[in-house]
Amino acid sequence: xxxxxxxxxxxxxxxTVKELIKxxxxxxxxxxxxxxRRKAVLKAxxxxxxTGNKKLFTELxxxxxxxxxxxxxxxxxxxxxxxxxxxxxxxxxVNGLSILDAMRxxxxxxxxxxxxxxxxxEPAEIPILEDNPTIPTNTYGATKLALESAMNWYSLxxxxxxISLRYFNAAGADPEGELGEDHNPxxxxxxxxxxxxxGQSPDIKIFGSDYPTxxxxxxxxxxxxxxxxxxHILAVEALAGGAETNTYNLGNGLGCSVREVISxxxxxxxxxxxxxxxxxxxxxxxxxxxSSDKIKRELNWKPYLNDLRTIIETAWRxxxxxxxxxxx
Ligand SMILES: NC(=O)c1ccc[n+]([C@@H]2O[C@H](COP(=O)([O-])OP(=O)(O)OC[C@H]3O[C@@H](n4cnc5c(N)ncnc54)[C@H](O)[C@@H]3O)[C@@H](O)[C@H]2O)c1
Numbered sequence: 001x002x003x004x005x006x007x008x009x010x011x012x013x014x015x016t017v018k019e020l021i022k023x024x025x026x027x028x029x030x031x032x033x034x035x036x037r038r039k040a041v042l043k044a045x046x047x048x049x050x051t052g053n054k055k056l057f058t059e060l061x062x063x064x065x066x067x068x069x070x071x072x073x074x075x076x077x078x079x080x081x082x083x084x085x086x087x088x089x090x091x092x093x094v095n096g097l098s099i100l101d102a103m104r105x106x107x108x109x110x111x112x113x114x115x116x117x118x119x120x121x122e123p124a125e126i127p128i129l130e131d132n133p134t135i136p137t138n139t140y141g142a143t144k145l146a147l148e149s150a151m152n153w154y155s156l157x158x159x160x161x162x163i164s165l166r167y168f169n170a171a172g173a174d175p176e177g178e179l180g181e182d183h184n185p186x187x188x189x190x191x192x193x194x195x196x197x198x199g200q201s202p203d204i205k206i207f208g209s210d211y212p213t214x215x216x217x218x219x220x221x222x223x224x225x226x227x228x229x230x231x232h233i234l235a236v237e238a239l240a241g242g243a244e245t246n247t248y249n250l251g252n253g254l255g256c257s258v259r260e261v262i263s264x265x266x267x268x269x270x271x272x273x274x275x276x277x278x279x280x281x282x283x284x285x286x287x288x289x290x291s292s293d294k295i296k297r298e299l300n301w302k303p304y305l306n307d308l309r310t311i312i313e314t315a316w317r318x319x320x321x322x323x324x325x326x327x328x
Contacts, residue, residue, distance in 0.1 A: 007072030009036025180318030182325030251290030
């Protein structure tokens with residue numbers, strides 16, 4: 001298929017582009033490089049542009065005969081989203097609506113959308129199911145949920161087919177060592193721990209040690225980025241085969257605490273790290289673990305790289321070989 005990937009120079013996008021090409025799809029990446037890295041786009045055709053540029057977007061859909069879009073491009077820092085809601089509504093919702101309108105104009109029917117566990121807010125139950133209440137506790141989650149909702153109504157009225165993938169914590173790096181995680185600023189636990197192991201930070205901060213969990217630290221669900229990429233291929237191929245608009249969680253189903261992640265990273269890196277315990281961050285639920293049974297059942301998704309050690313080993317290899325990220 002001819003597939004347009006927005007945000008394909010970012011962390012999850014670049015890994016997905018690599019897997020799409022391996023699966024013989026023809027990929028065009030559109031990225032404004034606000035966060036992404038040009039070097040992370042290995043083989044696809046690259047267009048430097050913004051999702052909010054509807055004219056460019058519509059022309060691209062037509063001239064490249066695009067059959068499906070995978071839409072990663074977004075602003076995704078929870079703290080920043082609370083300080084700058086206007087920016088988040090514009091990039092995540094307004095630009096998303098512009099994409100849906102361009103699809104209508106260019107008669108492109110299929111869209112896979114990067115949604116997030118943040119749409120659930122404080123979970124009603126663990127593991128979290130797709131039909132659990134969605135009550136986001138931050139602007140980021142609210143903007144993603146708003147676009148999901150628009151996609152549902154556009155599907156009914158205009159016949160678009162959209163799959164929303166609600167990711168939990170994407171982690172790890174390309175097992176072949178070509179791609180990795182290089183966010184700036186970095187807010188994700190595993191790269192922060194590994195940067196500490198590389199001596200780039202004096203200690204690793206642990207936000208709260210009095211949660212009602214076995215070791216007192218938060219439990220999260222880490223999914224390997226290459227397993228995540230594979231789910232996008234299944235989703236886009238399902239849409240091309242006639243699947244209807246739908247929503248799926250994507251996690252591992254295995255919760256790991258912050259302390260467990262740090263211990264596993266210490267083992268992989270072969271060194272003990274300084275830990276700094278600080279207060280809980282407001283709005284951080286104690287446990288966030290997904291049920292991904294629906295996507296396993298309906299799209300036959302099977303994660304292969306799901307144990308914590310593999311996730312950390314692949315990430316460690318990339319960080320060790322690229323201590324300055326893509327700047328190396
Ligand atoms: N990383 C995670 O754990 C996680 C979890 C849940 C959901 N998500 C979602 O997955 C998607 C990808 O996440 P990521 O970690 O790869 O983020 P990322 O920041 O690495 O990638 C996003 C990419 O989109 C580009 N971009 C942003 N706004 C753009 C615009 N208006 N026009 C064109 N390009 C634009 C950025 O330059 C960047 O390359 C995001 O939508 C994010 O909200 C990520």
